[in-house]
Amino acid sequence: MTLLKRNTVLILLAFFAIYVIWGSTYLLNKIAVTELPAFMLAGIRFITAGSLIFLIAKFLKIPLVVTKRQLGNSIIAGFLFLTFGNGVVVWALKFVDSGFAALEISAQPLVVLLLMRILQNKRIQPMSFIGVGLGMIGIYLLVSQKQIISQDGALLGMILIFFCMISWAYGSLFVGKADLPPNYFVNTGYQMLTGGIQLFLISALIGEEWISPVDWSVPVKWSMLLLILLGSIVAFTAFNYLLKVVSPEKVATSTYVNPIIAMILGWYFLKEEITLQSVIAALILLTGVYFINTKKRITLFSRFTSKKLG
Template identity: 35%
Template sequence: MRKAWCTAHLSEYTMSSHPAVSRRWLTLAAFFALYVIWGSTYFGIRIGIEYWPPFMMAGLRFLFAGGVMLAWLLWRGEKLPERRELVGAAVLGVLMPAIGNGFVTLAEKEVSSGVAALVVATVPLFTVLFGRFFFGQRAAGREWAGIALGFAGMVFLNFGSNLRASPTGAFWLVFASAGWALGSAWSRVIAQPKGPMGSAWMMIFGGLALLAGSAASGESLHAAPAWQGWAAILYLSVFGSMVAYSAYLYLLRTVTPAAATSYAYVNPVIAVLLGVMLLGERIGAHEIIAMVVILSGVVLISWRKR
């Protein structure tokens, strides 16, 4: 009897613990996608804009990724969202893929990929501010300290030659960061499709908004893109959008906003390394010191007591 009782309870414990273990591994995989894969997208964008107009490339990227995801979900038998959920997806699609990524793509015409990733480190600052003052979301003192440290690094970064040489590019990057952060904070309270369906519709709406912006700004192709341009869009669509973007939305629902946006502190390392090694970009002393300060903030942002 005792053996049977122990076996039954062990089985019950194992089954009950599996969801927690699965969630832990899923969360770790999502952070890997944000930190490493998303860090490499700055390199992909830099390659892509050599062959595509910025808004056109970003629009095609998100429209393709969202369309493929939606087709797959419908094939699996998923139901279409309600109207109010589609409205929410449209709002978030404009703020995050369109403004948040589209203007980063535009800025990389003037700013190096590594510096662009450093400027995007303002996202956690904006996210906490928007969440606190617009949506009543609370932030721990530790998170505020980490954000303050990241912001100090951003201030120092602006004294470097890269951003002083391109004030327009710096402005577009800050504007993109604010748009992405507002969408991140809003996503926790606005009605939207659940799970991958939400990712698909946000990317579709974002892609449509970017293509509309491309047409309005008069972008056009002067020649058919080389295979490198198509490869860049494919990589950005599959890994940067389908995988990493979905992972980001998952983390927004399961961890604090500051932790979900902590990728902005890690992405610069990946982006700078790829830019220096593969694109021949130069990073000065200001950028290196700023990166060290900004990355130090991730310890305070991400650390959580058990």
């Protein structure tokens, strides 16, 4: 196999990972959280994944030494992304469908854009304004469905997921400027390990009843195994690999695919309902995310308007 063909295969496999594997984590978390306490579940996932990453790094002779500042920033990032950003989403999955959660979280670029405007005074590009408007309409259509809001705890779940998006968005801005371990694999390991420890502490503080893996059902065992190996290690490694070999815009297409995968899997395996309003909301919301993410359209629009004004 030639080098070109080998790279093409790797790129295709990496896209499969960030499209399908990440999209399936909503289903896997939903299956596991029906039986296990949410923070214990997430804690086990990230502590195990972080430990495995360190073992792999040690085997590959990647240095694990970090400064105190880098460790402290990793702990903060681990809290924003994993302890709160993921752990609370897993808890919210007790009350909302996996496909619904994925679709709501697809508005993440919108939240990042608004936080950049509020905290960094960054100018919002013209096409991004359209994206924000469409995103807000999509979110409204999504969360205003009576059959969803009427479910026990659904409204609380929606609100918590929104705060998780804020946590992820702020975490993204924080990581962009923070002093973190230079090796992304080691950086991920520290975030997962420290985030997992924090999840365990929260689990203990709120009095979750810990369940031994021996007592887990077979579907839950498989879900946890897939979340650890595929969702936490393989998909993230694929994500970082793609950032090096293809354009960020192409990697960002996972934002559009993940919720679709999650909705289909939730419908097929868990019999979750996909309403017409959810489909319309998805189309509007993901179109808005597209306008926010794409830089080419912003550039073209800016040139067009400058010519018109000139």
